Amino acid sequence: MTLTHRFADRRTATLAGAIALAAAAFMLLSIGSPSRADASCAASSGGLSIPSSDCAPVKKARLINGKAVAPASAPPRVKKVIKAANRIRNKPYVYGGGHGSFNDSGYDCSGSVSYALRGGRFISSPLASTGYMNWEKRGEGKWISVYSNFDHVSMIVAGLRFDTASTPGDGPGWSKSHYSTPGSFSVRHPGNY
DSSP states (O other), rough: OOHHHHHHHHHHHHHHHHHHHHHHHHHHHHOOOOHHHHHHHHHHTOOOOOOOOHHHHHOOOOOEEEEEEOOOTSOOOHHHHHHHHHHHTTSSSSTTTTTOOOOOOOHHHHHHHHHHHHHHHOOOSSGGGGTTSSSSSSSSOOEEEEESSSSSSEETTTEEEEEEEEEEEEESSEEEEEEESSSSSSEOOTOOO
16 A cells, blocks of 8 residues: 555545544534523523523413313413413404403403403403503513503413404404414513413
8 A cells, every 4th residue: 555545544534533523423412402492591591500490391282173272381370361261262252341340241352361361360350452561571471472552452372372353253262373463562471471
Protein backbone atom coordinates (compact mmCIF):
# COMPACT_ATOMS: atom_id res chain seq x y z
CA MET A 1 0.00 0.00 0.00
CA THR A 2 1.36 3.39 -0.91
CA LEU A 3 1.53 6.42 1.32
CA THR A 4 -1.25 8.10 -0.70
CA HIS A 5 -3.61 5.14 -0.19
CA ARG A 6 -2.85 5.05 3.56
CA PHE A 7 -3.60 8.79 3.85
CA ALA A 8 -6.90 8.40 1.91
CA ASP A 9 -7.94 5.45 4.10
CA ARG A 10 -7.17 7.44 7.26
CA ARG A 11 -9.19 10.44 5.97
CA THR A 12 -12.15 8.16 5.12
CA ALA A 13 -12.00 6.53 8.56
CA THR A 14 -11.82 9.94 10.27
CA LEU A 15 -14.76 11.26 8.23
CA ALA A 16 -16.81 8.11 8.94
CA GLY A 17 -16.04 8.44 12.67
CA ALA A 18 -17.07 12.11 12.68
CA ILE A 19 -20.35 11.28 10.95
CA ALA A 20 -21.08 8.47 13.42
CA LEU A 21 -20.29 10.76 16.36
CA ALA A 22 -22.55 13.50 15.00
CA ALA A 23 -25.38 11.01 14.44
CA ALA A 24 -25.04 9.65 17.97
CA ALA A 25 -25.04 13.18 19.44
CA PHE A 26 -28.13 14.10 17.43
CA MET A 27 -29.97 11.00 18.64
CA LEU A 28 -29.08 11.66 22.27
CA LEU A 29 -30.18 15.28 22.02
CA SER A 30 -33.45 14.45 20.30
CA ILE A 31 -34.31 11.71 22.81
CA GLY A 32 -33.32 13.74 25.85
CA SER A 33 -34.55 17.14 24.72
CA PRO A 34 -37.40 18.62 26.72
CA SER A 35 -40.76 19.34 25.19
CA ARG A 36 -41.62 22.91 24.30
CA ALA A 37 -43.51 23.33 27.59
CA ASP A 38 -40.55 22.01 29.59
CA ALA A 39 -38.14 24.25 27.70
CA SER A 40 -40.19 27.36 28.44
CA CYS A 41 -40.36 26.42 32.12
CA ALA A 42 -36.61 25.85 32.26
CA ALA A 43 -35.93 29.14 30.50
CA SER A 44 -38.23 31.08 32.80
CA SER A 45 -36.99 29.49 35.99
CA GLY A 46 -33.71 31.41 36.12
CA GLY A 47 -31.99 28.23 37.22
CA LEU A 48 -34.42 27.53 40.05
CA SER A 49 -36.26 24.26 40.06
CA ILE A 50 -39.99 24.42 39.40
CA PRO A 51 -42.44 21.73 40.48
CA SER A 52 -43.14 19.44 37.54
CA SER A 53 -46.91 20.09 37.73
CA ASP A 54 -46.26 23.73 36.76
CA CYS A 55 -44.37 22.62 33.69
CA ALA A 56 -46.57 19.77 32.58
CA PRO A 57 -48.03 20.36 29.13
CA VAL A 58 -51.75 21.11 29.08
CA LYS A 59 -53.86 18.36 27.56
CA LYS A 60 -56.75 19.43 25.38
CA ALA A 61 -60.41 18.75 25.94
CA ARG A 62 -62.14 16.49 23.42
CA LEU A 63 -65.29 17.37 21.53
CA ILE A 64 -67.73 14.45 21.33
CA ASN A 65 -71.14 15.02 19.72
CA GLY A 66 -70.95 18.73 20.53
CA LYS A 67 -70.09 18.16 24.17
CA ALA A 68 -66.69 19.03 25.63
CA VAL A 69 -64.94 16.35 27.67
CA ALA A 70 -62.32 17.71 30.05
CA PRO A 71 -58.90 16.08 30.11
CA ALA A 72 -58.14 14.12 33.28
CA SER A 73 -55.24 16.49 34.00
CA ALA A 74 -57.49 19.59 34.12
CA PRO A 75 -57.85 21.29 37.52
CA PRO A 76 -61.24 20.75 39.21
CA ARG A 77 -62.33 24.37 38.62
CA VAL A 78 -61.65 24.04 34.88
CA LYS A 79 -63.66 20.81 34.78
CA LYS A 80 -66.53 22.68 36.47
CA VAL A 81 -66.38 25.43 33.82
CA ILE A 82 -66.63 22.78 31.09
CA LYS A 83 -69.47 21.01 32.91
CA ALA A 84 -71.42 24.28 33.29
CA ALA A 85 -70.88 25.22 29.63
CA ASN A 86 -72.11 21.79 28.57
CA ARG A 87 -75.36 22.38 30.51
CA ILE A 88 -76.28 25.39 28.33
CA ARG A 89 -74.69 24.42 25.02
CA ASN A 90 -78.02 23.74 23.33
CA LYS A 91 -79.90 26.74 24.72
CA PRO A 92 -81.08 29.31 22.15
CA TYR A 93 -79.36 32.63 21.54
CA VAL A 94 -81.24 35.39 23.38
CA TYR A 95 -79.85 38.93 23.32
CA GLY A 96 -79.26 39.88 26.96
CA GLY A 97 -79.81 36.28 28.05
CA GLY A 98 -77.91 35.39 31.22
CA HIS A 99 -77.31 39.01 32.22
CA GLY A 100 -79.95 39.46 34.92
CA SER A 101 -79.49 35.97 36.32
CA PHE A 102 -77.17 33.05 35.62
CA ASN A 103 -80.21 30.85 35.00
CA ASP A 104 -82.11 31.88 31.89
CA SER A 105 -84.06 30.39 28.99
CA GLY A 106 -81.36 31.47 26.51
CA TYR A 107 -77.98 33.18 26.47
CA ASP A 108 -76.03 35.71 24.46
CA CYS A 109 -72.23 35.63 24.19
CA SER A 110 -71.43 37.25 27.54
CA GLY A 111 -74.26 35.50 29.33
CA SER A 112 -72.98 32.11 28.21
CA VAL A 113 -69.35 32.88 29.12
CA SER A 114 -70.53 34.21 32.50
CA TYR A 115 -72.60 31.09 33.16
CA ALA A 116 -69.68 28.80 32.38
CA LEU A 117 -67.15 30.80 34.43
CA ARG A 118 -69.59 30.86 37.35
CA GLY A 119 -69.52 27.06 37.26
CA GLY A 120 -65.83 27.20 38.16
CA ARG A 121 -66.40 30.00 40.70
CA PHE A 122 -64.38 32.50 38.67
CA ILE A 123 -67.09 35.20 38.78
CA SER A 124 -69.89 35.99 41.22
CA SER A 125 -72.22 37.92 38.89
CA PRO A 126 -72.75 38.03 35.11
CA LEU A 127 -70.57 40.41 33.09
CA ALA A 128 -71.20 42.08 29.73
CA SER A 129 -68.54 41.66 27.03
CA THR A 130 -66.94 44.99 28.03
CA GLY A 131 -66.67 43.74 31.62
CA TYR A 132 -64.30 41.01 30.43
CA MET A 133 -61.98 43.48 28.70
CA ASN A 134 -60.27 44.28 32.03
CA TRP A 135 -61.20 41.13 33.92
CA GLU A 136 -58.53 39.37 35.99
CA LYS A 137 -55.08 39.04 34.34
CA ARG A 138 -53.88 40.16 30.90
CA GLY A 139 -52.91 37.59 28.25
CA GLU A 140 -53.70 33.97 27.54
CA GLY A 141 -54.13 31.53 30.39
CA LYS A 142 -52.86 28.00 30.75
CA TRP A 143 -56.38 26.55 30.78
CA ILE A 144 -58.82 29.44 30.20
CA SER A 145 -58.48 32.48 27.91
CA VAL A 146 -61.33 34.99 27.50
CA TYR A 147 -61.44 37.10 24.31
CA SER A 148 -63.60 40.23 24.50
CA ASN A 149 -64.28 43.59 22.89
CA PHE A 150 -67.20 46.04 22.81
CA ASP A 151 -69.34 43.71 20.68
CA HIS A 152 -68.46 40.12 21.55
CA VAL A 153 -66.87 37.71 24.03
CA SER A 154 -65.84 34.07 23.76
CA MET A 155 -63.38 31.85 25.57
CA ILE A 156 -60.98 29.00 25.01
CA VAL A 157 -61.15 26.32 27.71
CA ALA A 158 -58.64 23.46 27.59
CA GLY A 159 -58.13 24.06 23.86
CA LEU A 160 -61.80 24.31 22.80
CA ARG A 161 -63.70 27.53 22.05
CA PHE A 162 -66.98 28.20 23.86
CA ASP A 163 -68.96 30.81 21.98
CA THR A 164 -72.29 31.81 20.44
CA ALA A 165 -70.79 32.56 17.01
CA SER A 166 -69.66 29.98 14.45
CA THR A 167 -70.77 27.06 16.58
CA PRO A 168 -73.49 24.46 15.94
CA GLY A 169 -77.03 25.74 16.56
CA ASP A 170 -78.07 29.30 17.25
CA GLY A 171 -76.80 29.64 20.82
CA PRO A 172 -73.79 28.73 22.93
CA GLY A 173 -71.67 25.82 21.86
CA TRP A 174 -68.19 24.36 21.51
CA SER A 175 -65.83 24.49 18.53
CA LYS A 176 -62.34 23.25 17.71
CA SER A 177 -61.76 26.48 15.77
CA HIS A 178 -60.23 29.23 17.88
CA TYR A 179 -61.64 32.10 15.84
CA SER A 180 -65.26 33.13 15.63
CA THR A 181 -65.47 36.78 14.63
CA PRO A 182 -62.98 39.21 13.12
CA GLY A 183 -61.73 42.13 15.14
CA SER A 184 -59.39 43.13 17.90
CA PHE A 185 -59.95 41.44 21.25
CA SER A 186 -58.70 41.91 24.77
CA VAL A 187 -57.33 38.60 26.05
CA ARG A 188 -57.65 37.83 29.76
CA HIS A 189 -57.34 34.83 32.04
CA PRO A 190 -58.15 33.92 35.65
CA GLY A 191 -54.72 33.84 37.28
CA ASN A 192 -53.07 30.43 37.39
CA TYR A 193 -55.65 28.98 35.04
